[in-house]
Structure formats: C-alpha cells, structure tokens
Amino acid sequence: MKYILMMHGQKDSWDEYARWSKEDLQRNVEFMQRFNKELRDSGVFVDTKGLAWPQEAKIVRAGNNGEPVTDGVFPESKEFLAGYWVIDVESPEQAYKIAARASAAPGPGGKPANMPIEVRQVLGSHTDLGF
Amino acid sequence: MDWREPSSDVPIGELLRKLTPQVLGLVVRRFRDFDAAEDAVQEASIAAVMQWPRDGVPDNARAWLTQVAFRKMTDLIRRESARRRRETEVVEEASRVSETGLDAAPVEDDALVLLFMCCHPALTPSSAIALTLRAVGGLTSAEIANAFLVPEATMAQRISRAKQTIKASGIPFRIPDAEERGGRLSSVLHVLYLIFNEGYTASSGRHLRRADLSQEGIRLTRIALRLRPENTEIAGLLALMLLTDARRHARTGPNDELIPLAQQNRALWDREQIADGVALLSAALPKGSVGPYQLQAAIAAVHDEAERPEDTDWPQILALYELLKRMSDNPMVILNHAIAAAMVRGPKEGLKLLDALKEDRRIAEHYRMDAVRAHLLEMAGDSQEAAKYYRAAAGKTVNLPERNYLLMQAARLTTMMARS
DSSP states (O other): OEEEEEEEEEHHHHHHHTTOOHHHHHHHHHHHHHHHHHHHHTTOEEEEEEOOOGGGOOEEEEOTTSOEEEESSOSSOOEEEEEEEEEEOSOHHHHHHHHHHHHTOBOGGGOBOOOOEEEEEOOBOOOOOOO | OOSSOOGGGHHHHHHHHHHHHHHHHHHHHHHOOHHHHHHHHHHHHHHHHHHHHHHOOOTTHHHHHHHHHHHHHHHHHHHHHHHHOOOHHHHHHHHTOOHHHHHTSOHHHHHHHHHHHHTOTTSOHHHHHHHHHHHTTOOOHHHHHHHTTSOHHHHHHHHHHHHHHHHHHTOOSSOOOHHHHHHHHHHHHHHHHHHHHHHHHSOSGGGGGGGHHHHHHHHHHHHHHHHSTTOHHHHHHHHHHHHHHTTTTTSBOTTSOBOOGGGSOGGGSOHHHHHHHHHHHHHHGGGSOOOHHHHHHHHHHHHHHOSSGGGOOHHHHHHHHHHHHHHOOOHHHHHHHHHHHHHHHOHHHHHHHHHTTTTOTTTTTOHHHHHHHHHHHHHTTOHHHHHHHHHHHHHHOOBHHHHHHHHHHHHHHHHHHHHO
16 A cells, blocks of 8 residues: 655744755755665655655745746745655555655754654555445 | 556467466475575566567576576576585586486476465565566566556565565465465465455556556456366456456446446346356355355346346345355445345345444444435435435545546435425
C-alpha cells in the first residue's frame, strides 16, 4: 500500500529556517540524504520532492474567460507543504514509523525538530464489493 | 519499458522466461547460494539476449544457459576463493559437470523447490511476490517494478533484500518435509493468489499493463498444478482465478467505473474460460478433501453459470459460504455470507448477521461492512439509512472507483426520496 508523507511548515518557520547556522543546515541536509538512502535501500521508496519556498506560491483560479487569475501568496493559511515522500509499505504502522523518523530530522542545535508529518494513503484501484 | 517484450523478440523472450527458472533451480541446487545463483542466471540471460539473435538459438538452449550460468558462478566463487581461500571443492566439482549430467537433472522438481523458497513465510508478502515473479516467473526487475508502479531501483532492492533474507534464514534447497509441506504449500498458494489479485484489482484503461499480473498469476499456478497435478487445492485456486478473471471485461465501465455483479453485461464474460474453470473444478472436487480455494471457485462458478442475475442459484451459494465459514475465519467471507443469506432469506436475516460482527475489530470499522449494510438496507426498503451507510463507506474506502460508486448510490437514493 502506498502512502504520501507530507511535511508541513509554519509560515514563520521559513524565515527562521533561512537563518539556521551552517552546522544546523548541514546536519539537516545530511539527515535527509541518509533518510532517503534508507528508504531506497529498504525497498519502499517511490518518490520524494522538496518544494520551492512559499513566497513564490500563487493560488490560481480560472476567470470568466478561462484565463488564469492569480492570487498573491496565500492570504489566510499559516501552514504550507514543504515537501513530500511517497512510499510503498506493508502496513499503516510501517508508514507511521517512517513518518516519525522524518519528523525527528535535526533542527537548530541538532535537537529533533519534530515537524508534523501528515500521513495519507494513496488511492488504489477497486476490489469487488461482494454484491 | 513495456510489460511484454516487443513482438520481434517474443520467441527469445518467452523462451528465456520458461528456461531461466529451470536453470536457476539447477544452479541453486549445485551451488546452494540462491543470491549469487540468481545473479549468475541473470547474466546468462543477458548473454543469451545479446548472442542468440545474432548466432541463432542453440539446439539445447537450456544446456547453453546452464553452462554459461555455471561458468559465471565458477568465476564468482574463484574470485571469492582467491580472497577468502575457500569453497575450492565446490568449484572443482562444478568444472567437472557435463552437459549430459545436466539433462538428467529433475528440472521440474527444482521449479517447485524454487516456488517454495520464494514464497517462504519468513518473507513479507510483497517481497515474496517480487521474488516469485522474478525467479519463477522469469520477469525482469523493470517489468515487476512497472507492474507495481514503483521505481525499478526500489523493486531491485526489494528482490535483493528478499534473497538476503532467504540466505540468512538458511532454508535448505529442497522440497519441505511432509509435516511442513501443508503449511508451506498454503503460503505458495496465497502468494500466487496475491499476484493474481494485484492484477485483477487494477482497473482497466490506463493501468491495462497491470492486468497482465493476473495472467502471470494464472501462468504460475498452472506451472504449480503441472508439478503437483494430484493436489486439488492448486486446481481449485487455478479454477478460482479463471472463473473470476472471466468477468474482467464486464467489471469496469469505459471510465474505470465499478460495475457490480448484478449490473454486469454477461455477454462480455469469457465463456471459454468459464468452461475451463468449471472443468478443472469438476475434476478436482470428487478427488479428495475440499479446501477453501475449491469452495471459492465453486461460488464463482455458480455466479458465472447464471445467464441473468435473477437466475443465480443463491441457496447453493449460501450453502457453499456456510461450508467456507466453517473452514476460514476470514471476516470478508462472513460479509459475503451475509449477502447470500439476505438473497435467500431476506435482507433482515443478512442484517442480523452483520450485527453479530459489531464486536469483530477486524471488520467493524471496515468500509466493506458499511457498504454491505447499505446494500442490505436498500434491499429492505430503508433508503434513508442506506444512503447514510453508502456515504459512510465512501468516506472510508481507499479506492477511487469504489468511492465514486458508493457516493453515486447514496445520491441515487437521495434523489429518489426527494421525488417521492
């Protein structure tokens, strides 16, 4: 079963992240590289992507003529998707375990950042309902 | 990369798929190292793909492959021995192997032993599936990865870990003992069934390729049956697959939408395949003890033999589910039993059976429970409650066509109630 693990960041935390020390950033980057390698080596990796900073994000809606109408940066929301992983695992518990590992990525001072990771199952194809 | 080889390569591709598992069996038996043997056979197949189109397929293709694989193994062990100074005995023995000796080897039994190894209970289901498709099915990692919609590297890694697990577990390369055999065979059948289902549950249309996994499951089960023709549960499983797969063109609409059994266009059912399944089952049933696969096949056969939904012999299906319930504690069986009971004795009887499952933690919160309840409530004429449970089921399923179907049912009932 496939799960998407979404790492959310607070709007303010982007600015904070930009001011992390070199050591803190390096520790975090190395952790992520190691973590991704672990996912690959254990045969559960499907995909991962980090997203560009939300400063450049736009909300797009179709206008009356179908042309795009863009809104500036999310006016109301406080949380943003920072990046995601898609994994193929045997059970929800295994997905939660992997999410917890990602959440424990080191933050400032090397302490676990405990970022919230949203875990959602990816929709599959249908079985028989029995009727 | 396509699931099937391009048409110009079909003869060599198909030949290799048939031969590599046999060769793998021989190499593993000789060298007792599954992990390395798998690599050696893979290299031999690559050599064949390079050379055969140019030089022609050798007269004894299996012996050719075996010799190349043995040579690769010998090279490998020589390299290791030079480093670690061991296993020289095996190398010497291997260099003395003659082609005549190879042909005398019981190749068929090797394939069965491979199947037992690949479906070992120490492996997780997804590892066992991947390894079986690779070692017994002769598919490449890329083809398996494609079928499961994961990157090739992930699948290669999964296969390599599965091989290591087998190596670490020290499972001997032989047919399991009499006392072990029953349990081990049921693991094999379970893995084959999972392979089939993986393809069957994949929708048509854009995932068409994945449907070939059903064909692969059927092909592997045929191999297992050829090796153990007297085993009636293997025959039952094969019959179940054929009888279920016969409905594949009718079970989804043009946009992948789910079409339940009662609404399927039965003209689209594969009559020939149904006849094959029924023949297999009829031959197996009188032979010995009737297991769960034969019972499920029998249920599928009763459905398949009804010209119209209203011709379905529900009392027969109900009787079969009652037998099946005694044999397996699977909550899905109990749910299907409730549906059959409702069809024979009325929806109230079915609903009563569902109530008995309220304490069963495996199923109480499952969307199928809500979906079946909704279906039975609708049969009982309680549209209001039925719509509520269709929506509850839609909120819990992780299948998009199912969610759409269930929401559509709720919407249909709501519209109907507004009009009356």
